[in-house]
Structure formats: structure tokens, C-alpha cells
Amino acid sequence: MPAQDITPQDLQFLRQAIELARDARSKGRHPFGCVIVNEHGQAIVVARNNAVRPQGEPTQHAERLACSEAASLLSEEELSRCTLYTSTEPCAMCAGAIYWTGIGRVIFALSEAGLLQFTGNDEQNPTLDLPCREVFARGQRRIVVAGPLLEDEARQVHEGFWQRK
Numbered sequence: 001m002p003a004q005d006i007t008p009q010d011l012q013f014l015r016q017a018i019e020l021a022r023d024a025r026s027k028g029r030h031p032f033g034c035v036i037v038n039e040h041g042q043a044i045v046v047a048r049n050n051a052v053r054p055q056g057e058p059t060q061h062a063e064r065l066a067c068s069e070a071a072s073l074l075s076e077e078e079l080s081r082c083t084l085y086t087s088t089e090p091c092a093m094c095a096g097a098i099y100w101t102g103i104g105r106v107i108f109a110l111s112e113a114g115l116l117q118f119t120g121n122d123e124q125n126p127t128l129d130l131p132c133r134e135v136f137a138r139g140q141r142r143i144v145v146a147g148p149l150l151e152d153e154a155r156q157v158h159e160g161f162w163q164r165k
Contacts, residue, residue: 006107006146013037013085014109014150016046020062021087021157024048031157032088034062036070036103039081045069062086063094067101080104087154088115089147092128095135099143106132108147109154118158 013035020033032049047066050056063086070079083105084090084098089112098106116127136143148154 006149009041010083010085010107010146011150013043013083014087014107015153016043017085017087018109018150018154018157020046020048021154024050024062025157025161028052029056031161032062032086034066034084034086036066037083037085038074038078044073044082059093061091061094063090064097067094067097067103070103071101076102083107087157088112090132090135092130092132092135095130095132098132099136099139099141102141103143105144106136106146107149108132108145109150110158111148111151114148114151114155115158118155119162 017033017035021031024033025031029052030049034047035043036045038044045066047062049062050060050065051058063084070082079102082103084103086108088110089108090098090106112127112129112131116129119127133145136145
């Protein structure tokens, strides 16, 4: 997606996803947040990561949780016109959830490669180096992707959080 197609509203929702990540961190969760917005610019679902045990479980990433909720609220046609904003590039699992939910557009802040600079080989986040664009490219449904954007803002949420090993 060309940079000129990114609107001030896109950046506003992306910043909201970053703030959700900051909120998740303040609650002892991994710092990831997500917002799904409909074609009218209304936030339909917000989610924070809940993949930390004992309260959560490993598949409770913000994007996957948001996709599950959105799929129960909207039709396939409505979902195809939604945008998912996320503080960090969707992992392979979350990219799969986005694909199967049918969301038509994804905008992310920090890249997966940028996240790896913070996590190293932290056992709580063994980063899968598989860009979401590559996951989406293997499917039959077209998903428009923009990112990384606002990486400096998104990086701040991760600073000092991960224990590099």
C-alpha cells in the first residue's frame, strides 16, 4: 500500500493499538494491542494480548482475540471492508486468523524483525520470522497490508520489557 494511501485516521487508530499494547504491559501482559475498524471509521473491537499464563494461554494474541470477536459480530462482507490496526506485525498464527476471518486490510506499527531486536530468544516470545505479507500471499484472498509505520512509537512499548538471552 503506497504511503499516500495512509490517512490521518489510520495513524490515529494505529496509535490507539500502540496504547492498548502499553496498557497490556502495565497489566503484566506482553505488550501488544489491536483495533478492528469498520468501513465507516468506527472501532468495532479492541483487544490486548492475554497470552501470559496463568491468566491467559499462548494463543491469546491481541489480533487473534480481536478476529474471533469481530467474526461473531460482523458478516463476511462487512469484515472484508474492515481494517485491523496492530501495534506489531501479526505473527503467522495471527495472520492466519486475519485471513480466515476475512479482514481486508492490515496496518501495523513495529515489524516482526523490529520486535526480534527486543525479544532475542526470550522463551516467552520465540519470534517466528515469517512476515505477514508472506502468509497472506499464500492464500486466495487478497489482504492489503501497510507497515511498518510509527515504528519509533511502537518500539517504546517494548523497551526494557523483554529479557534478552
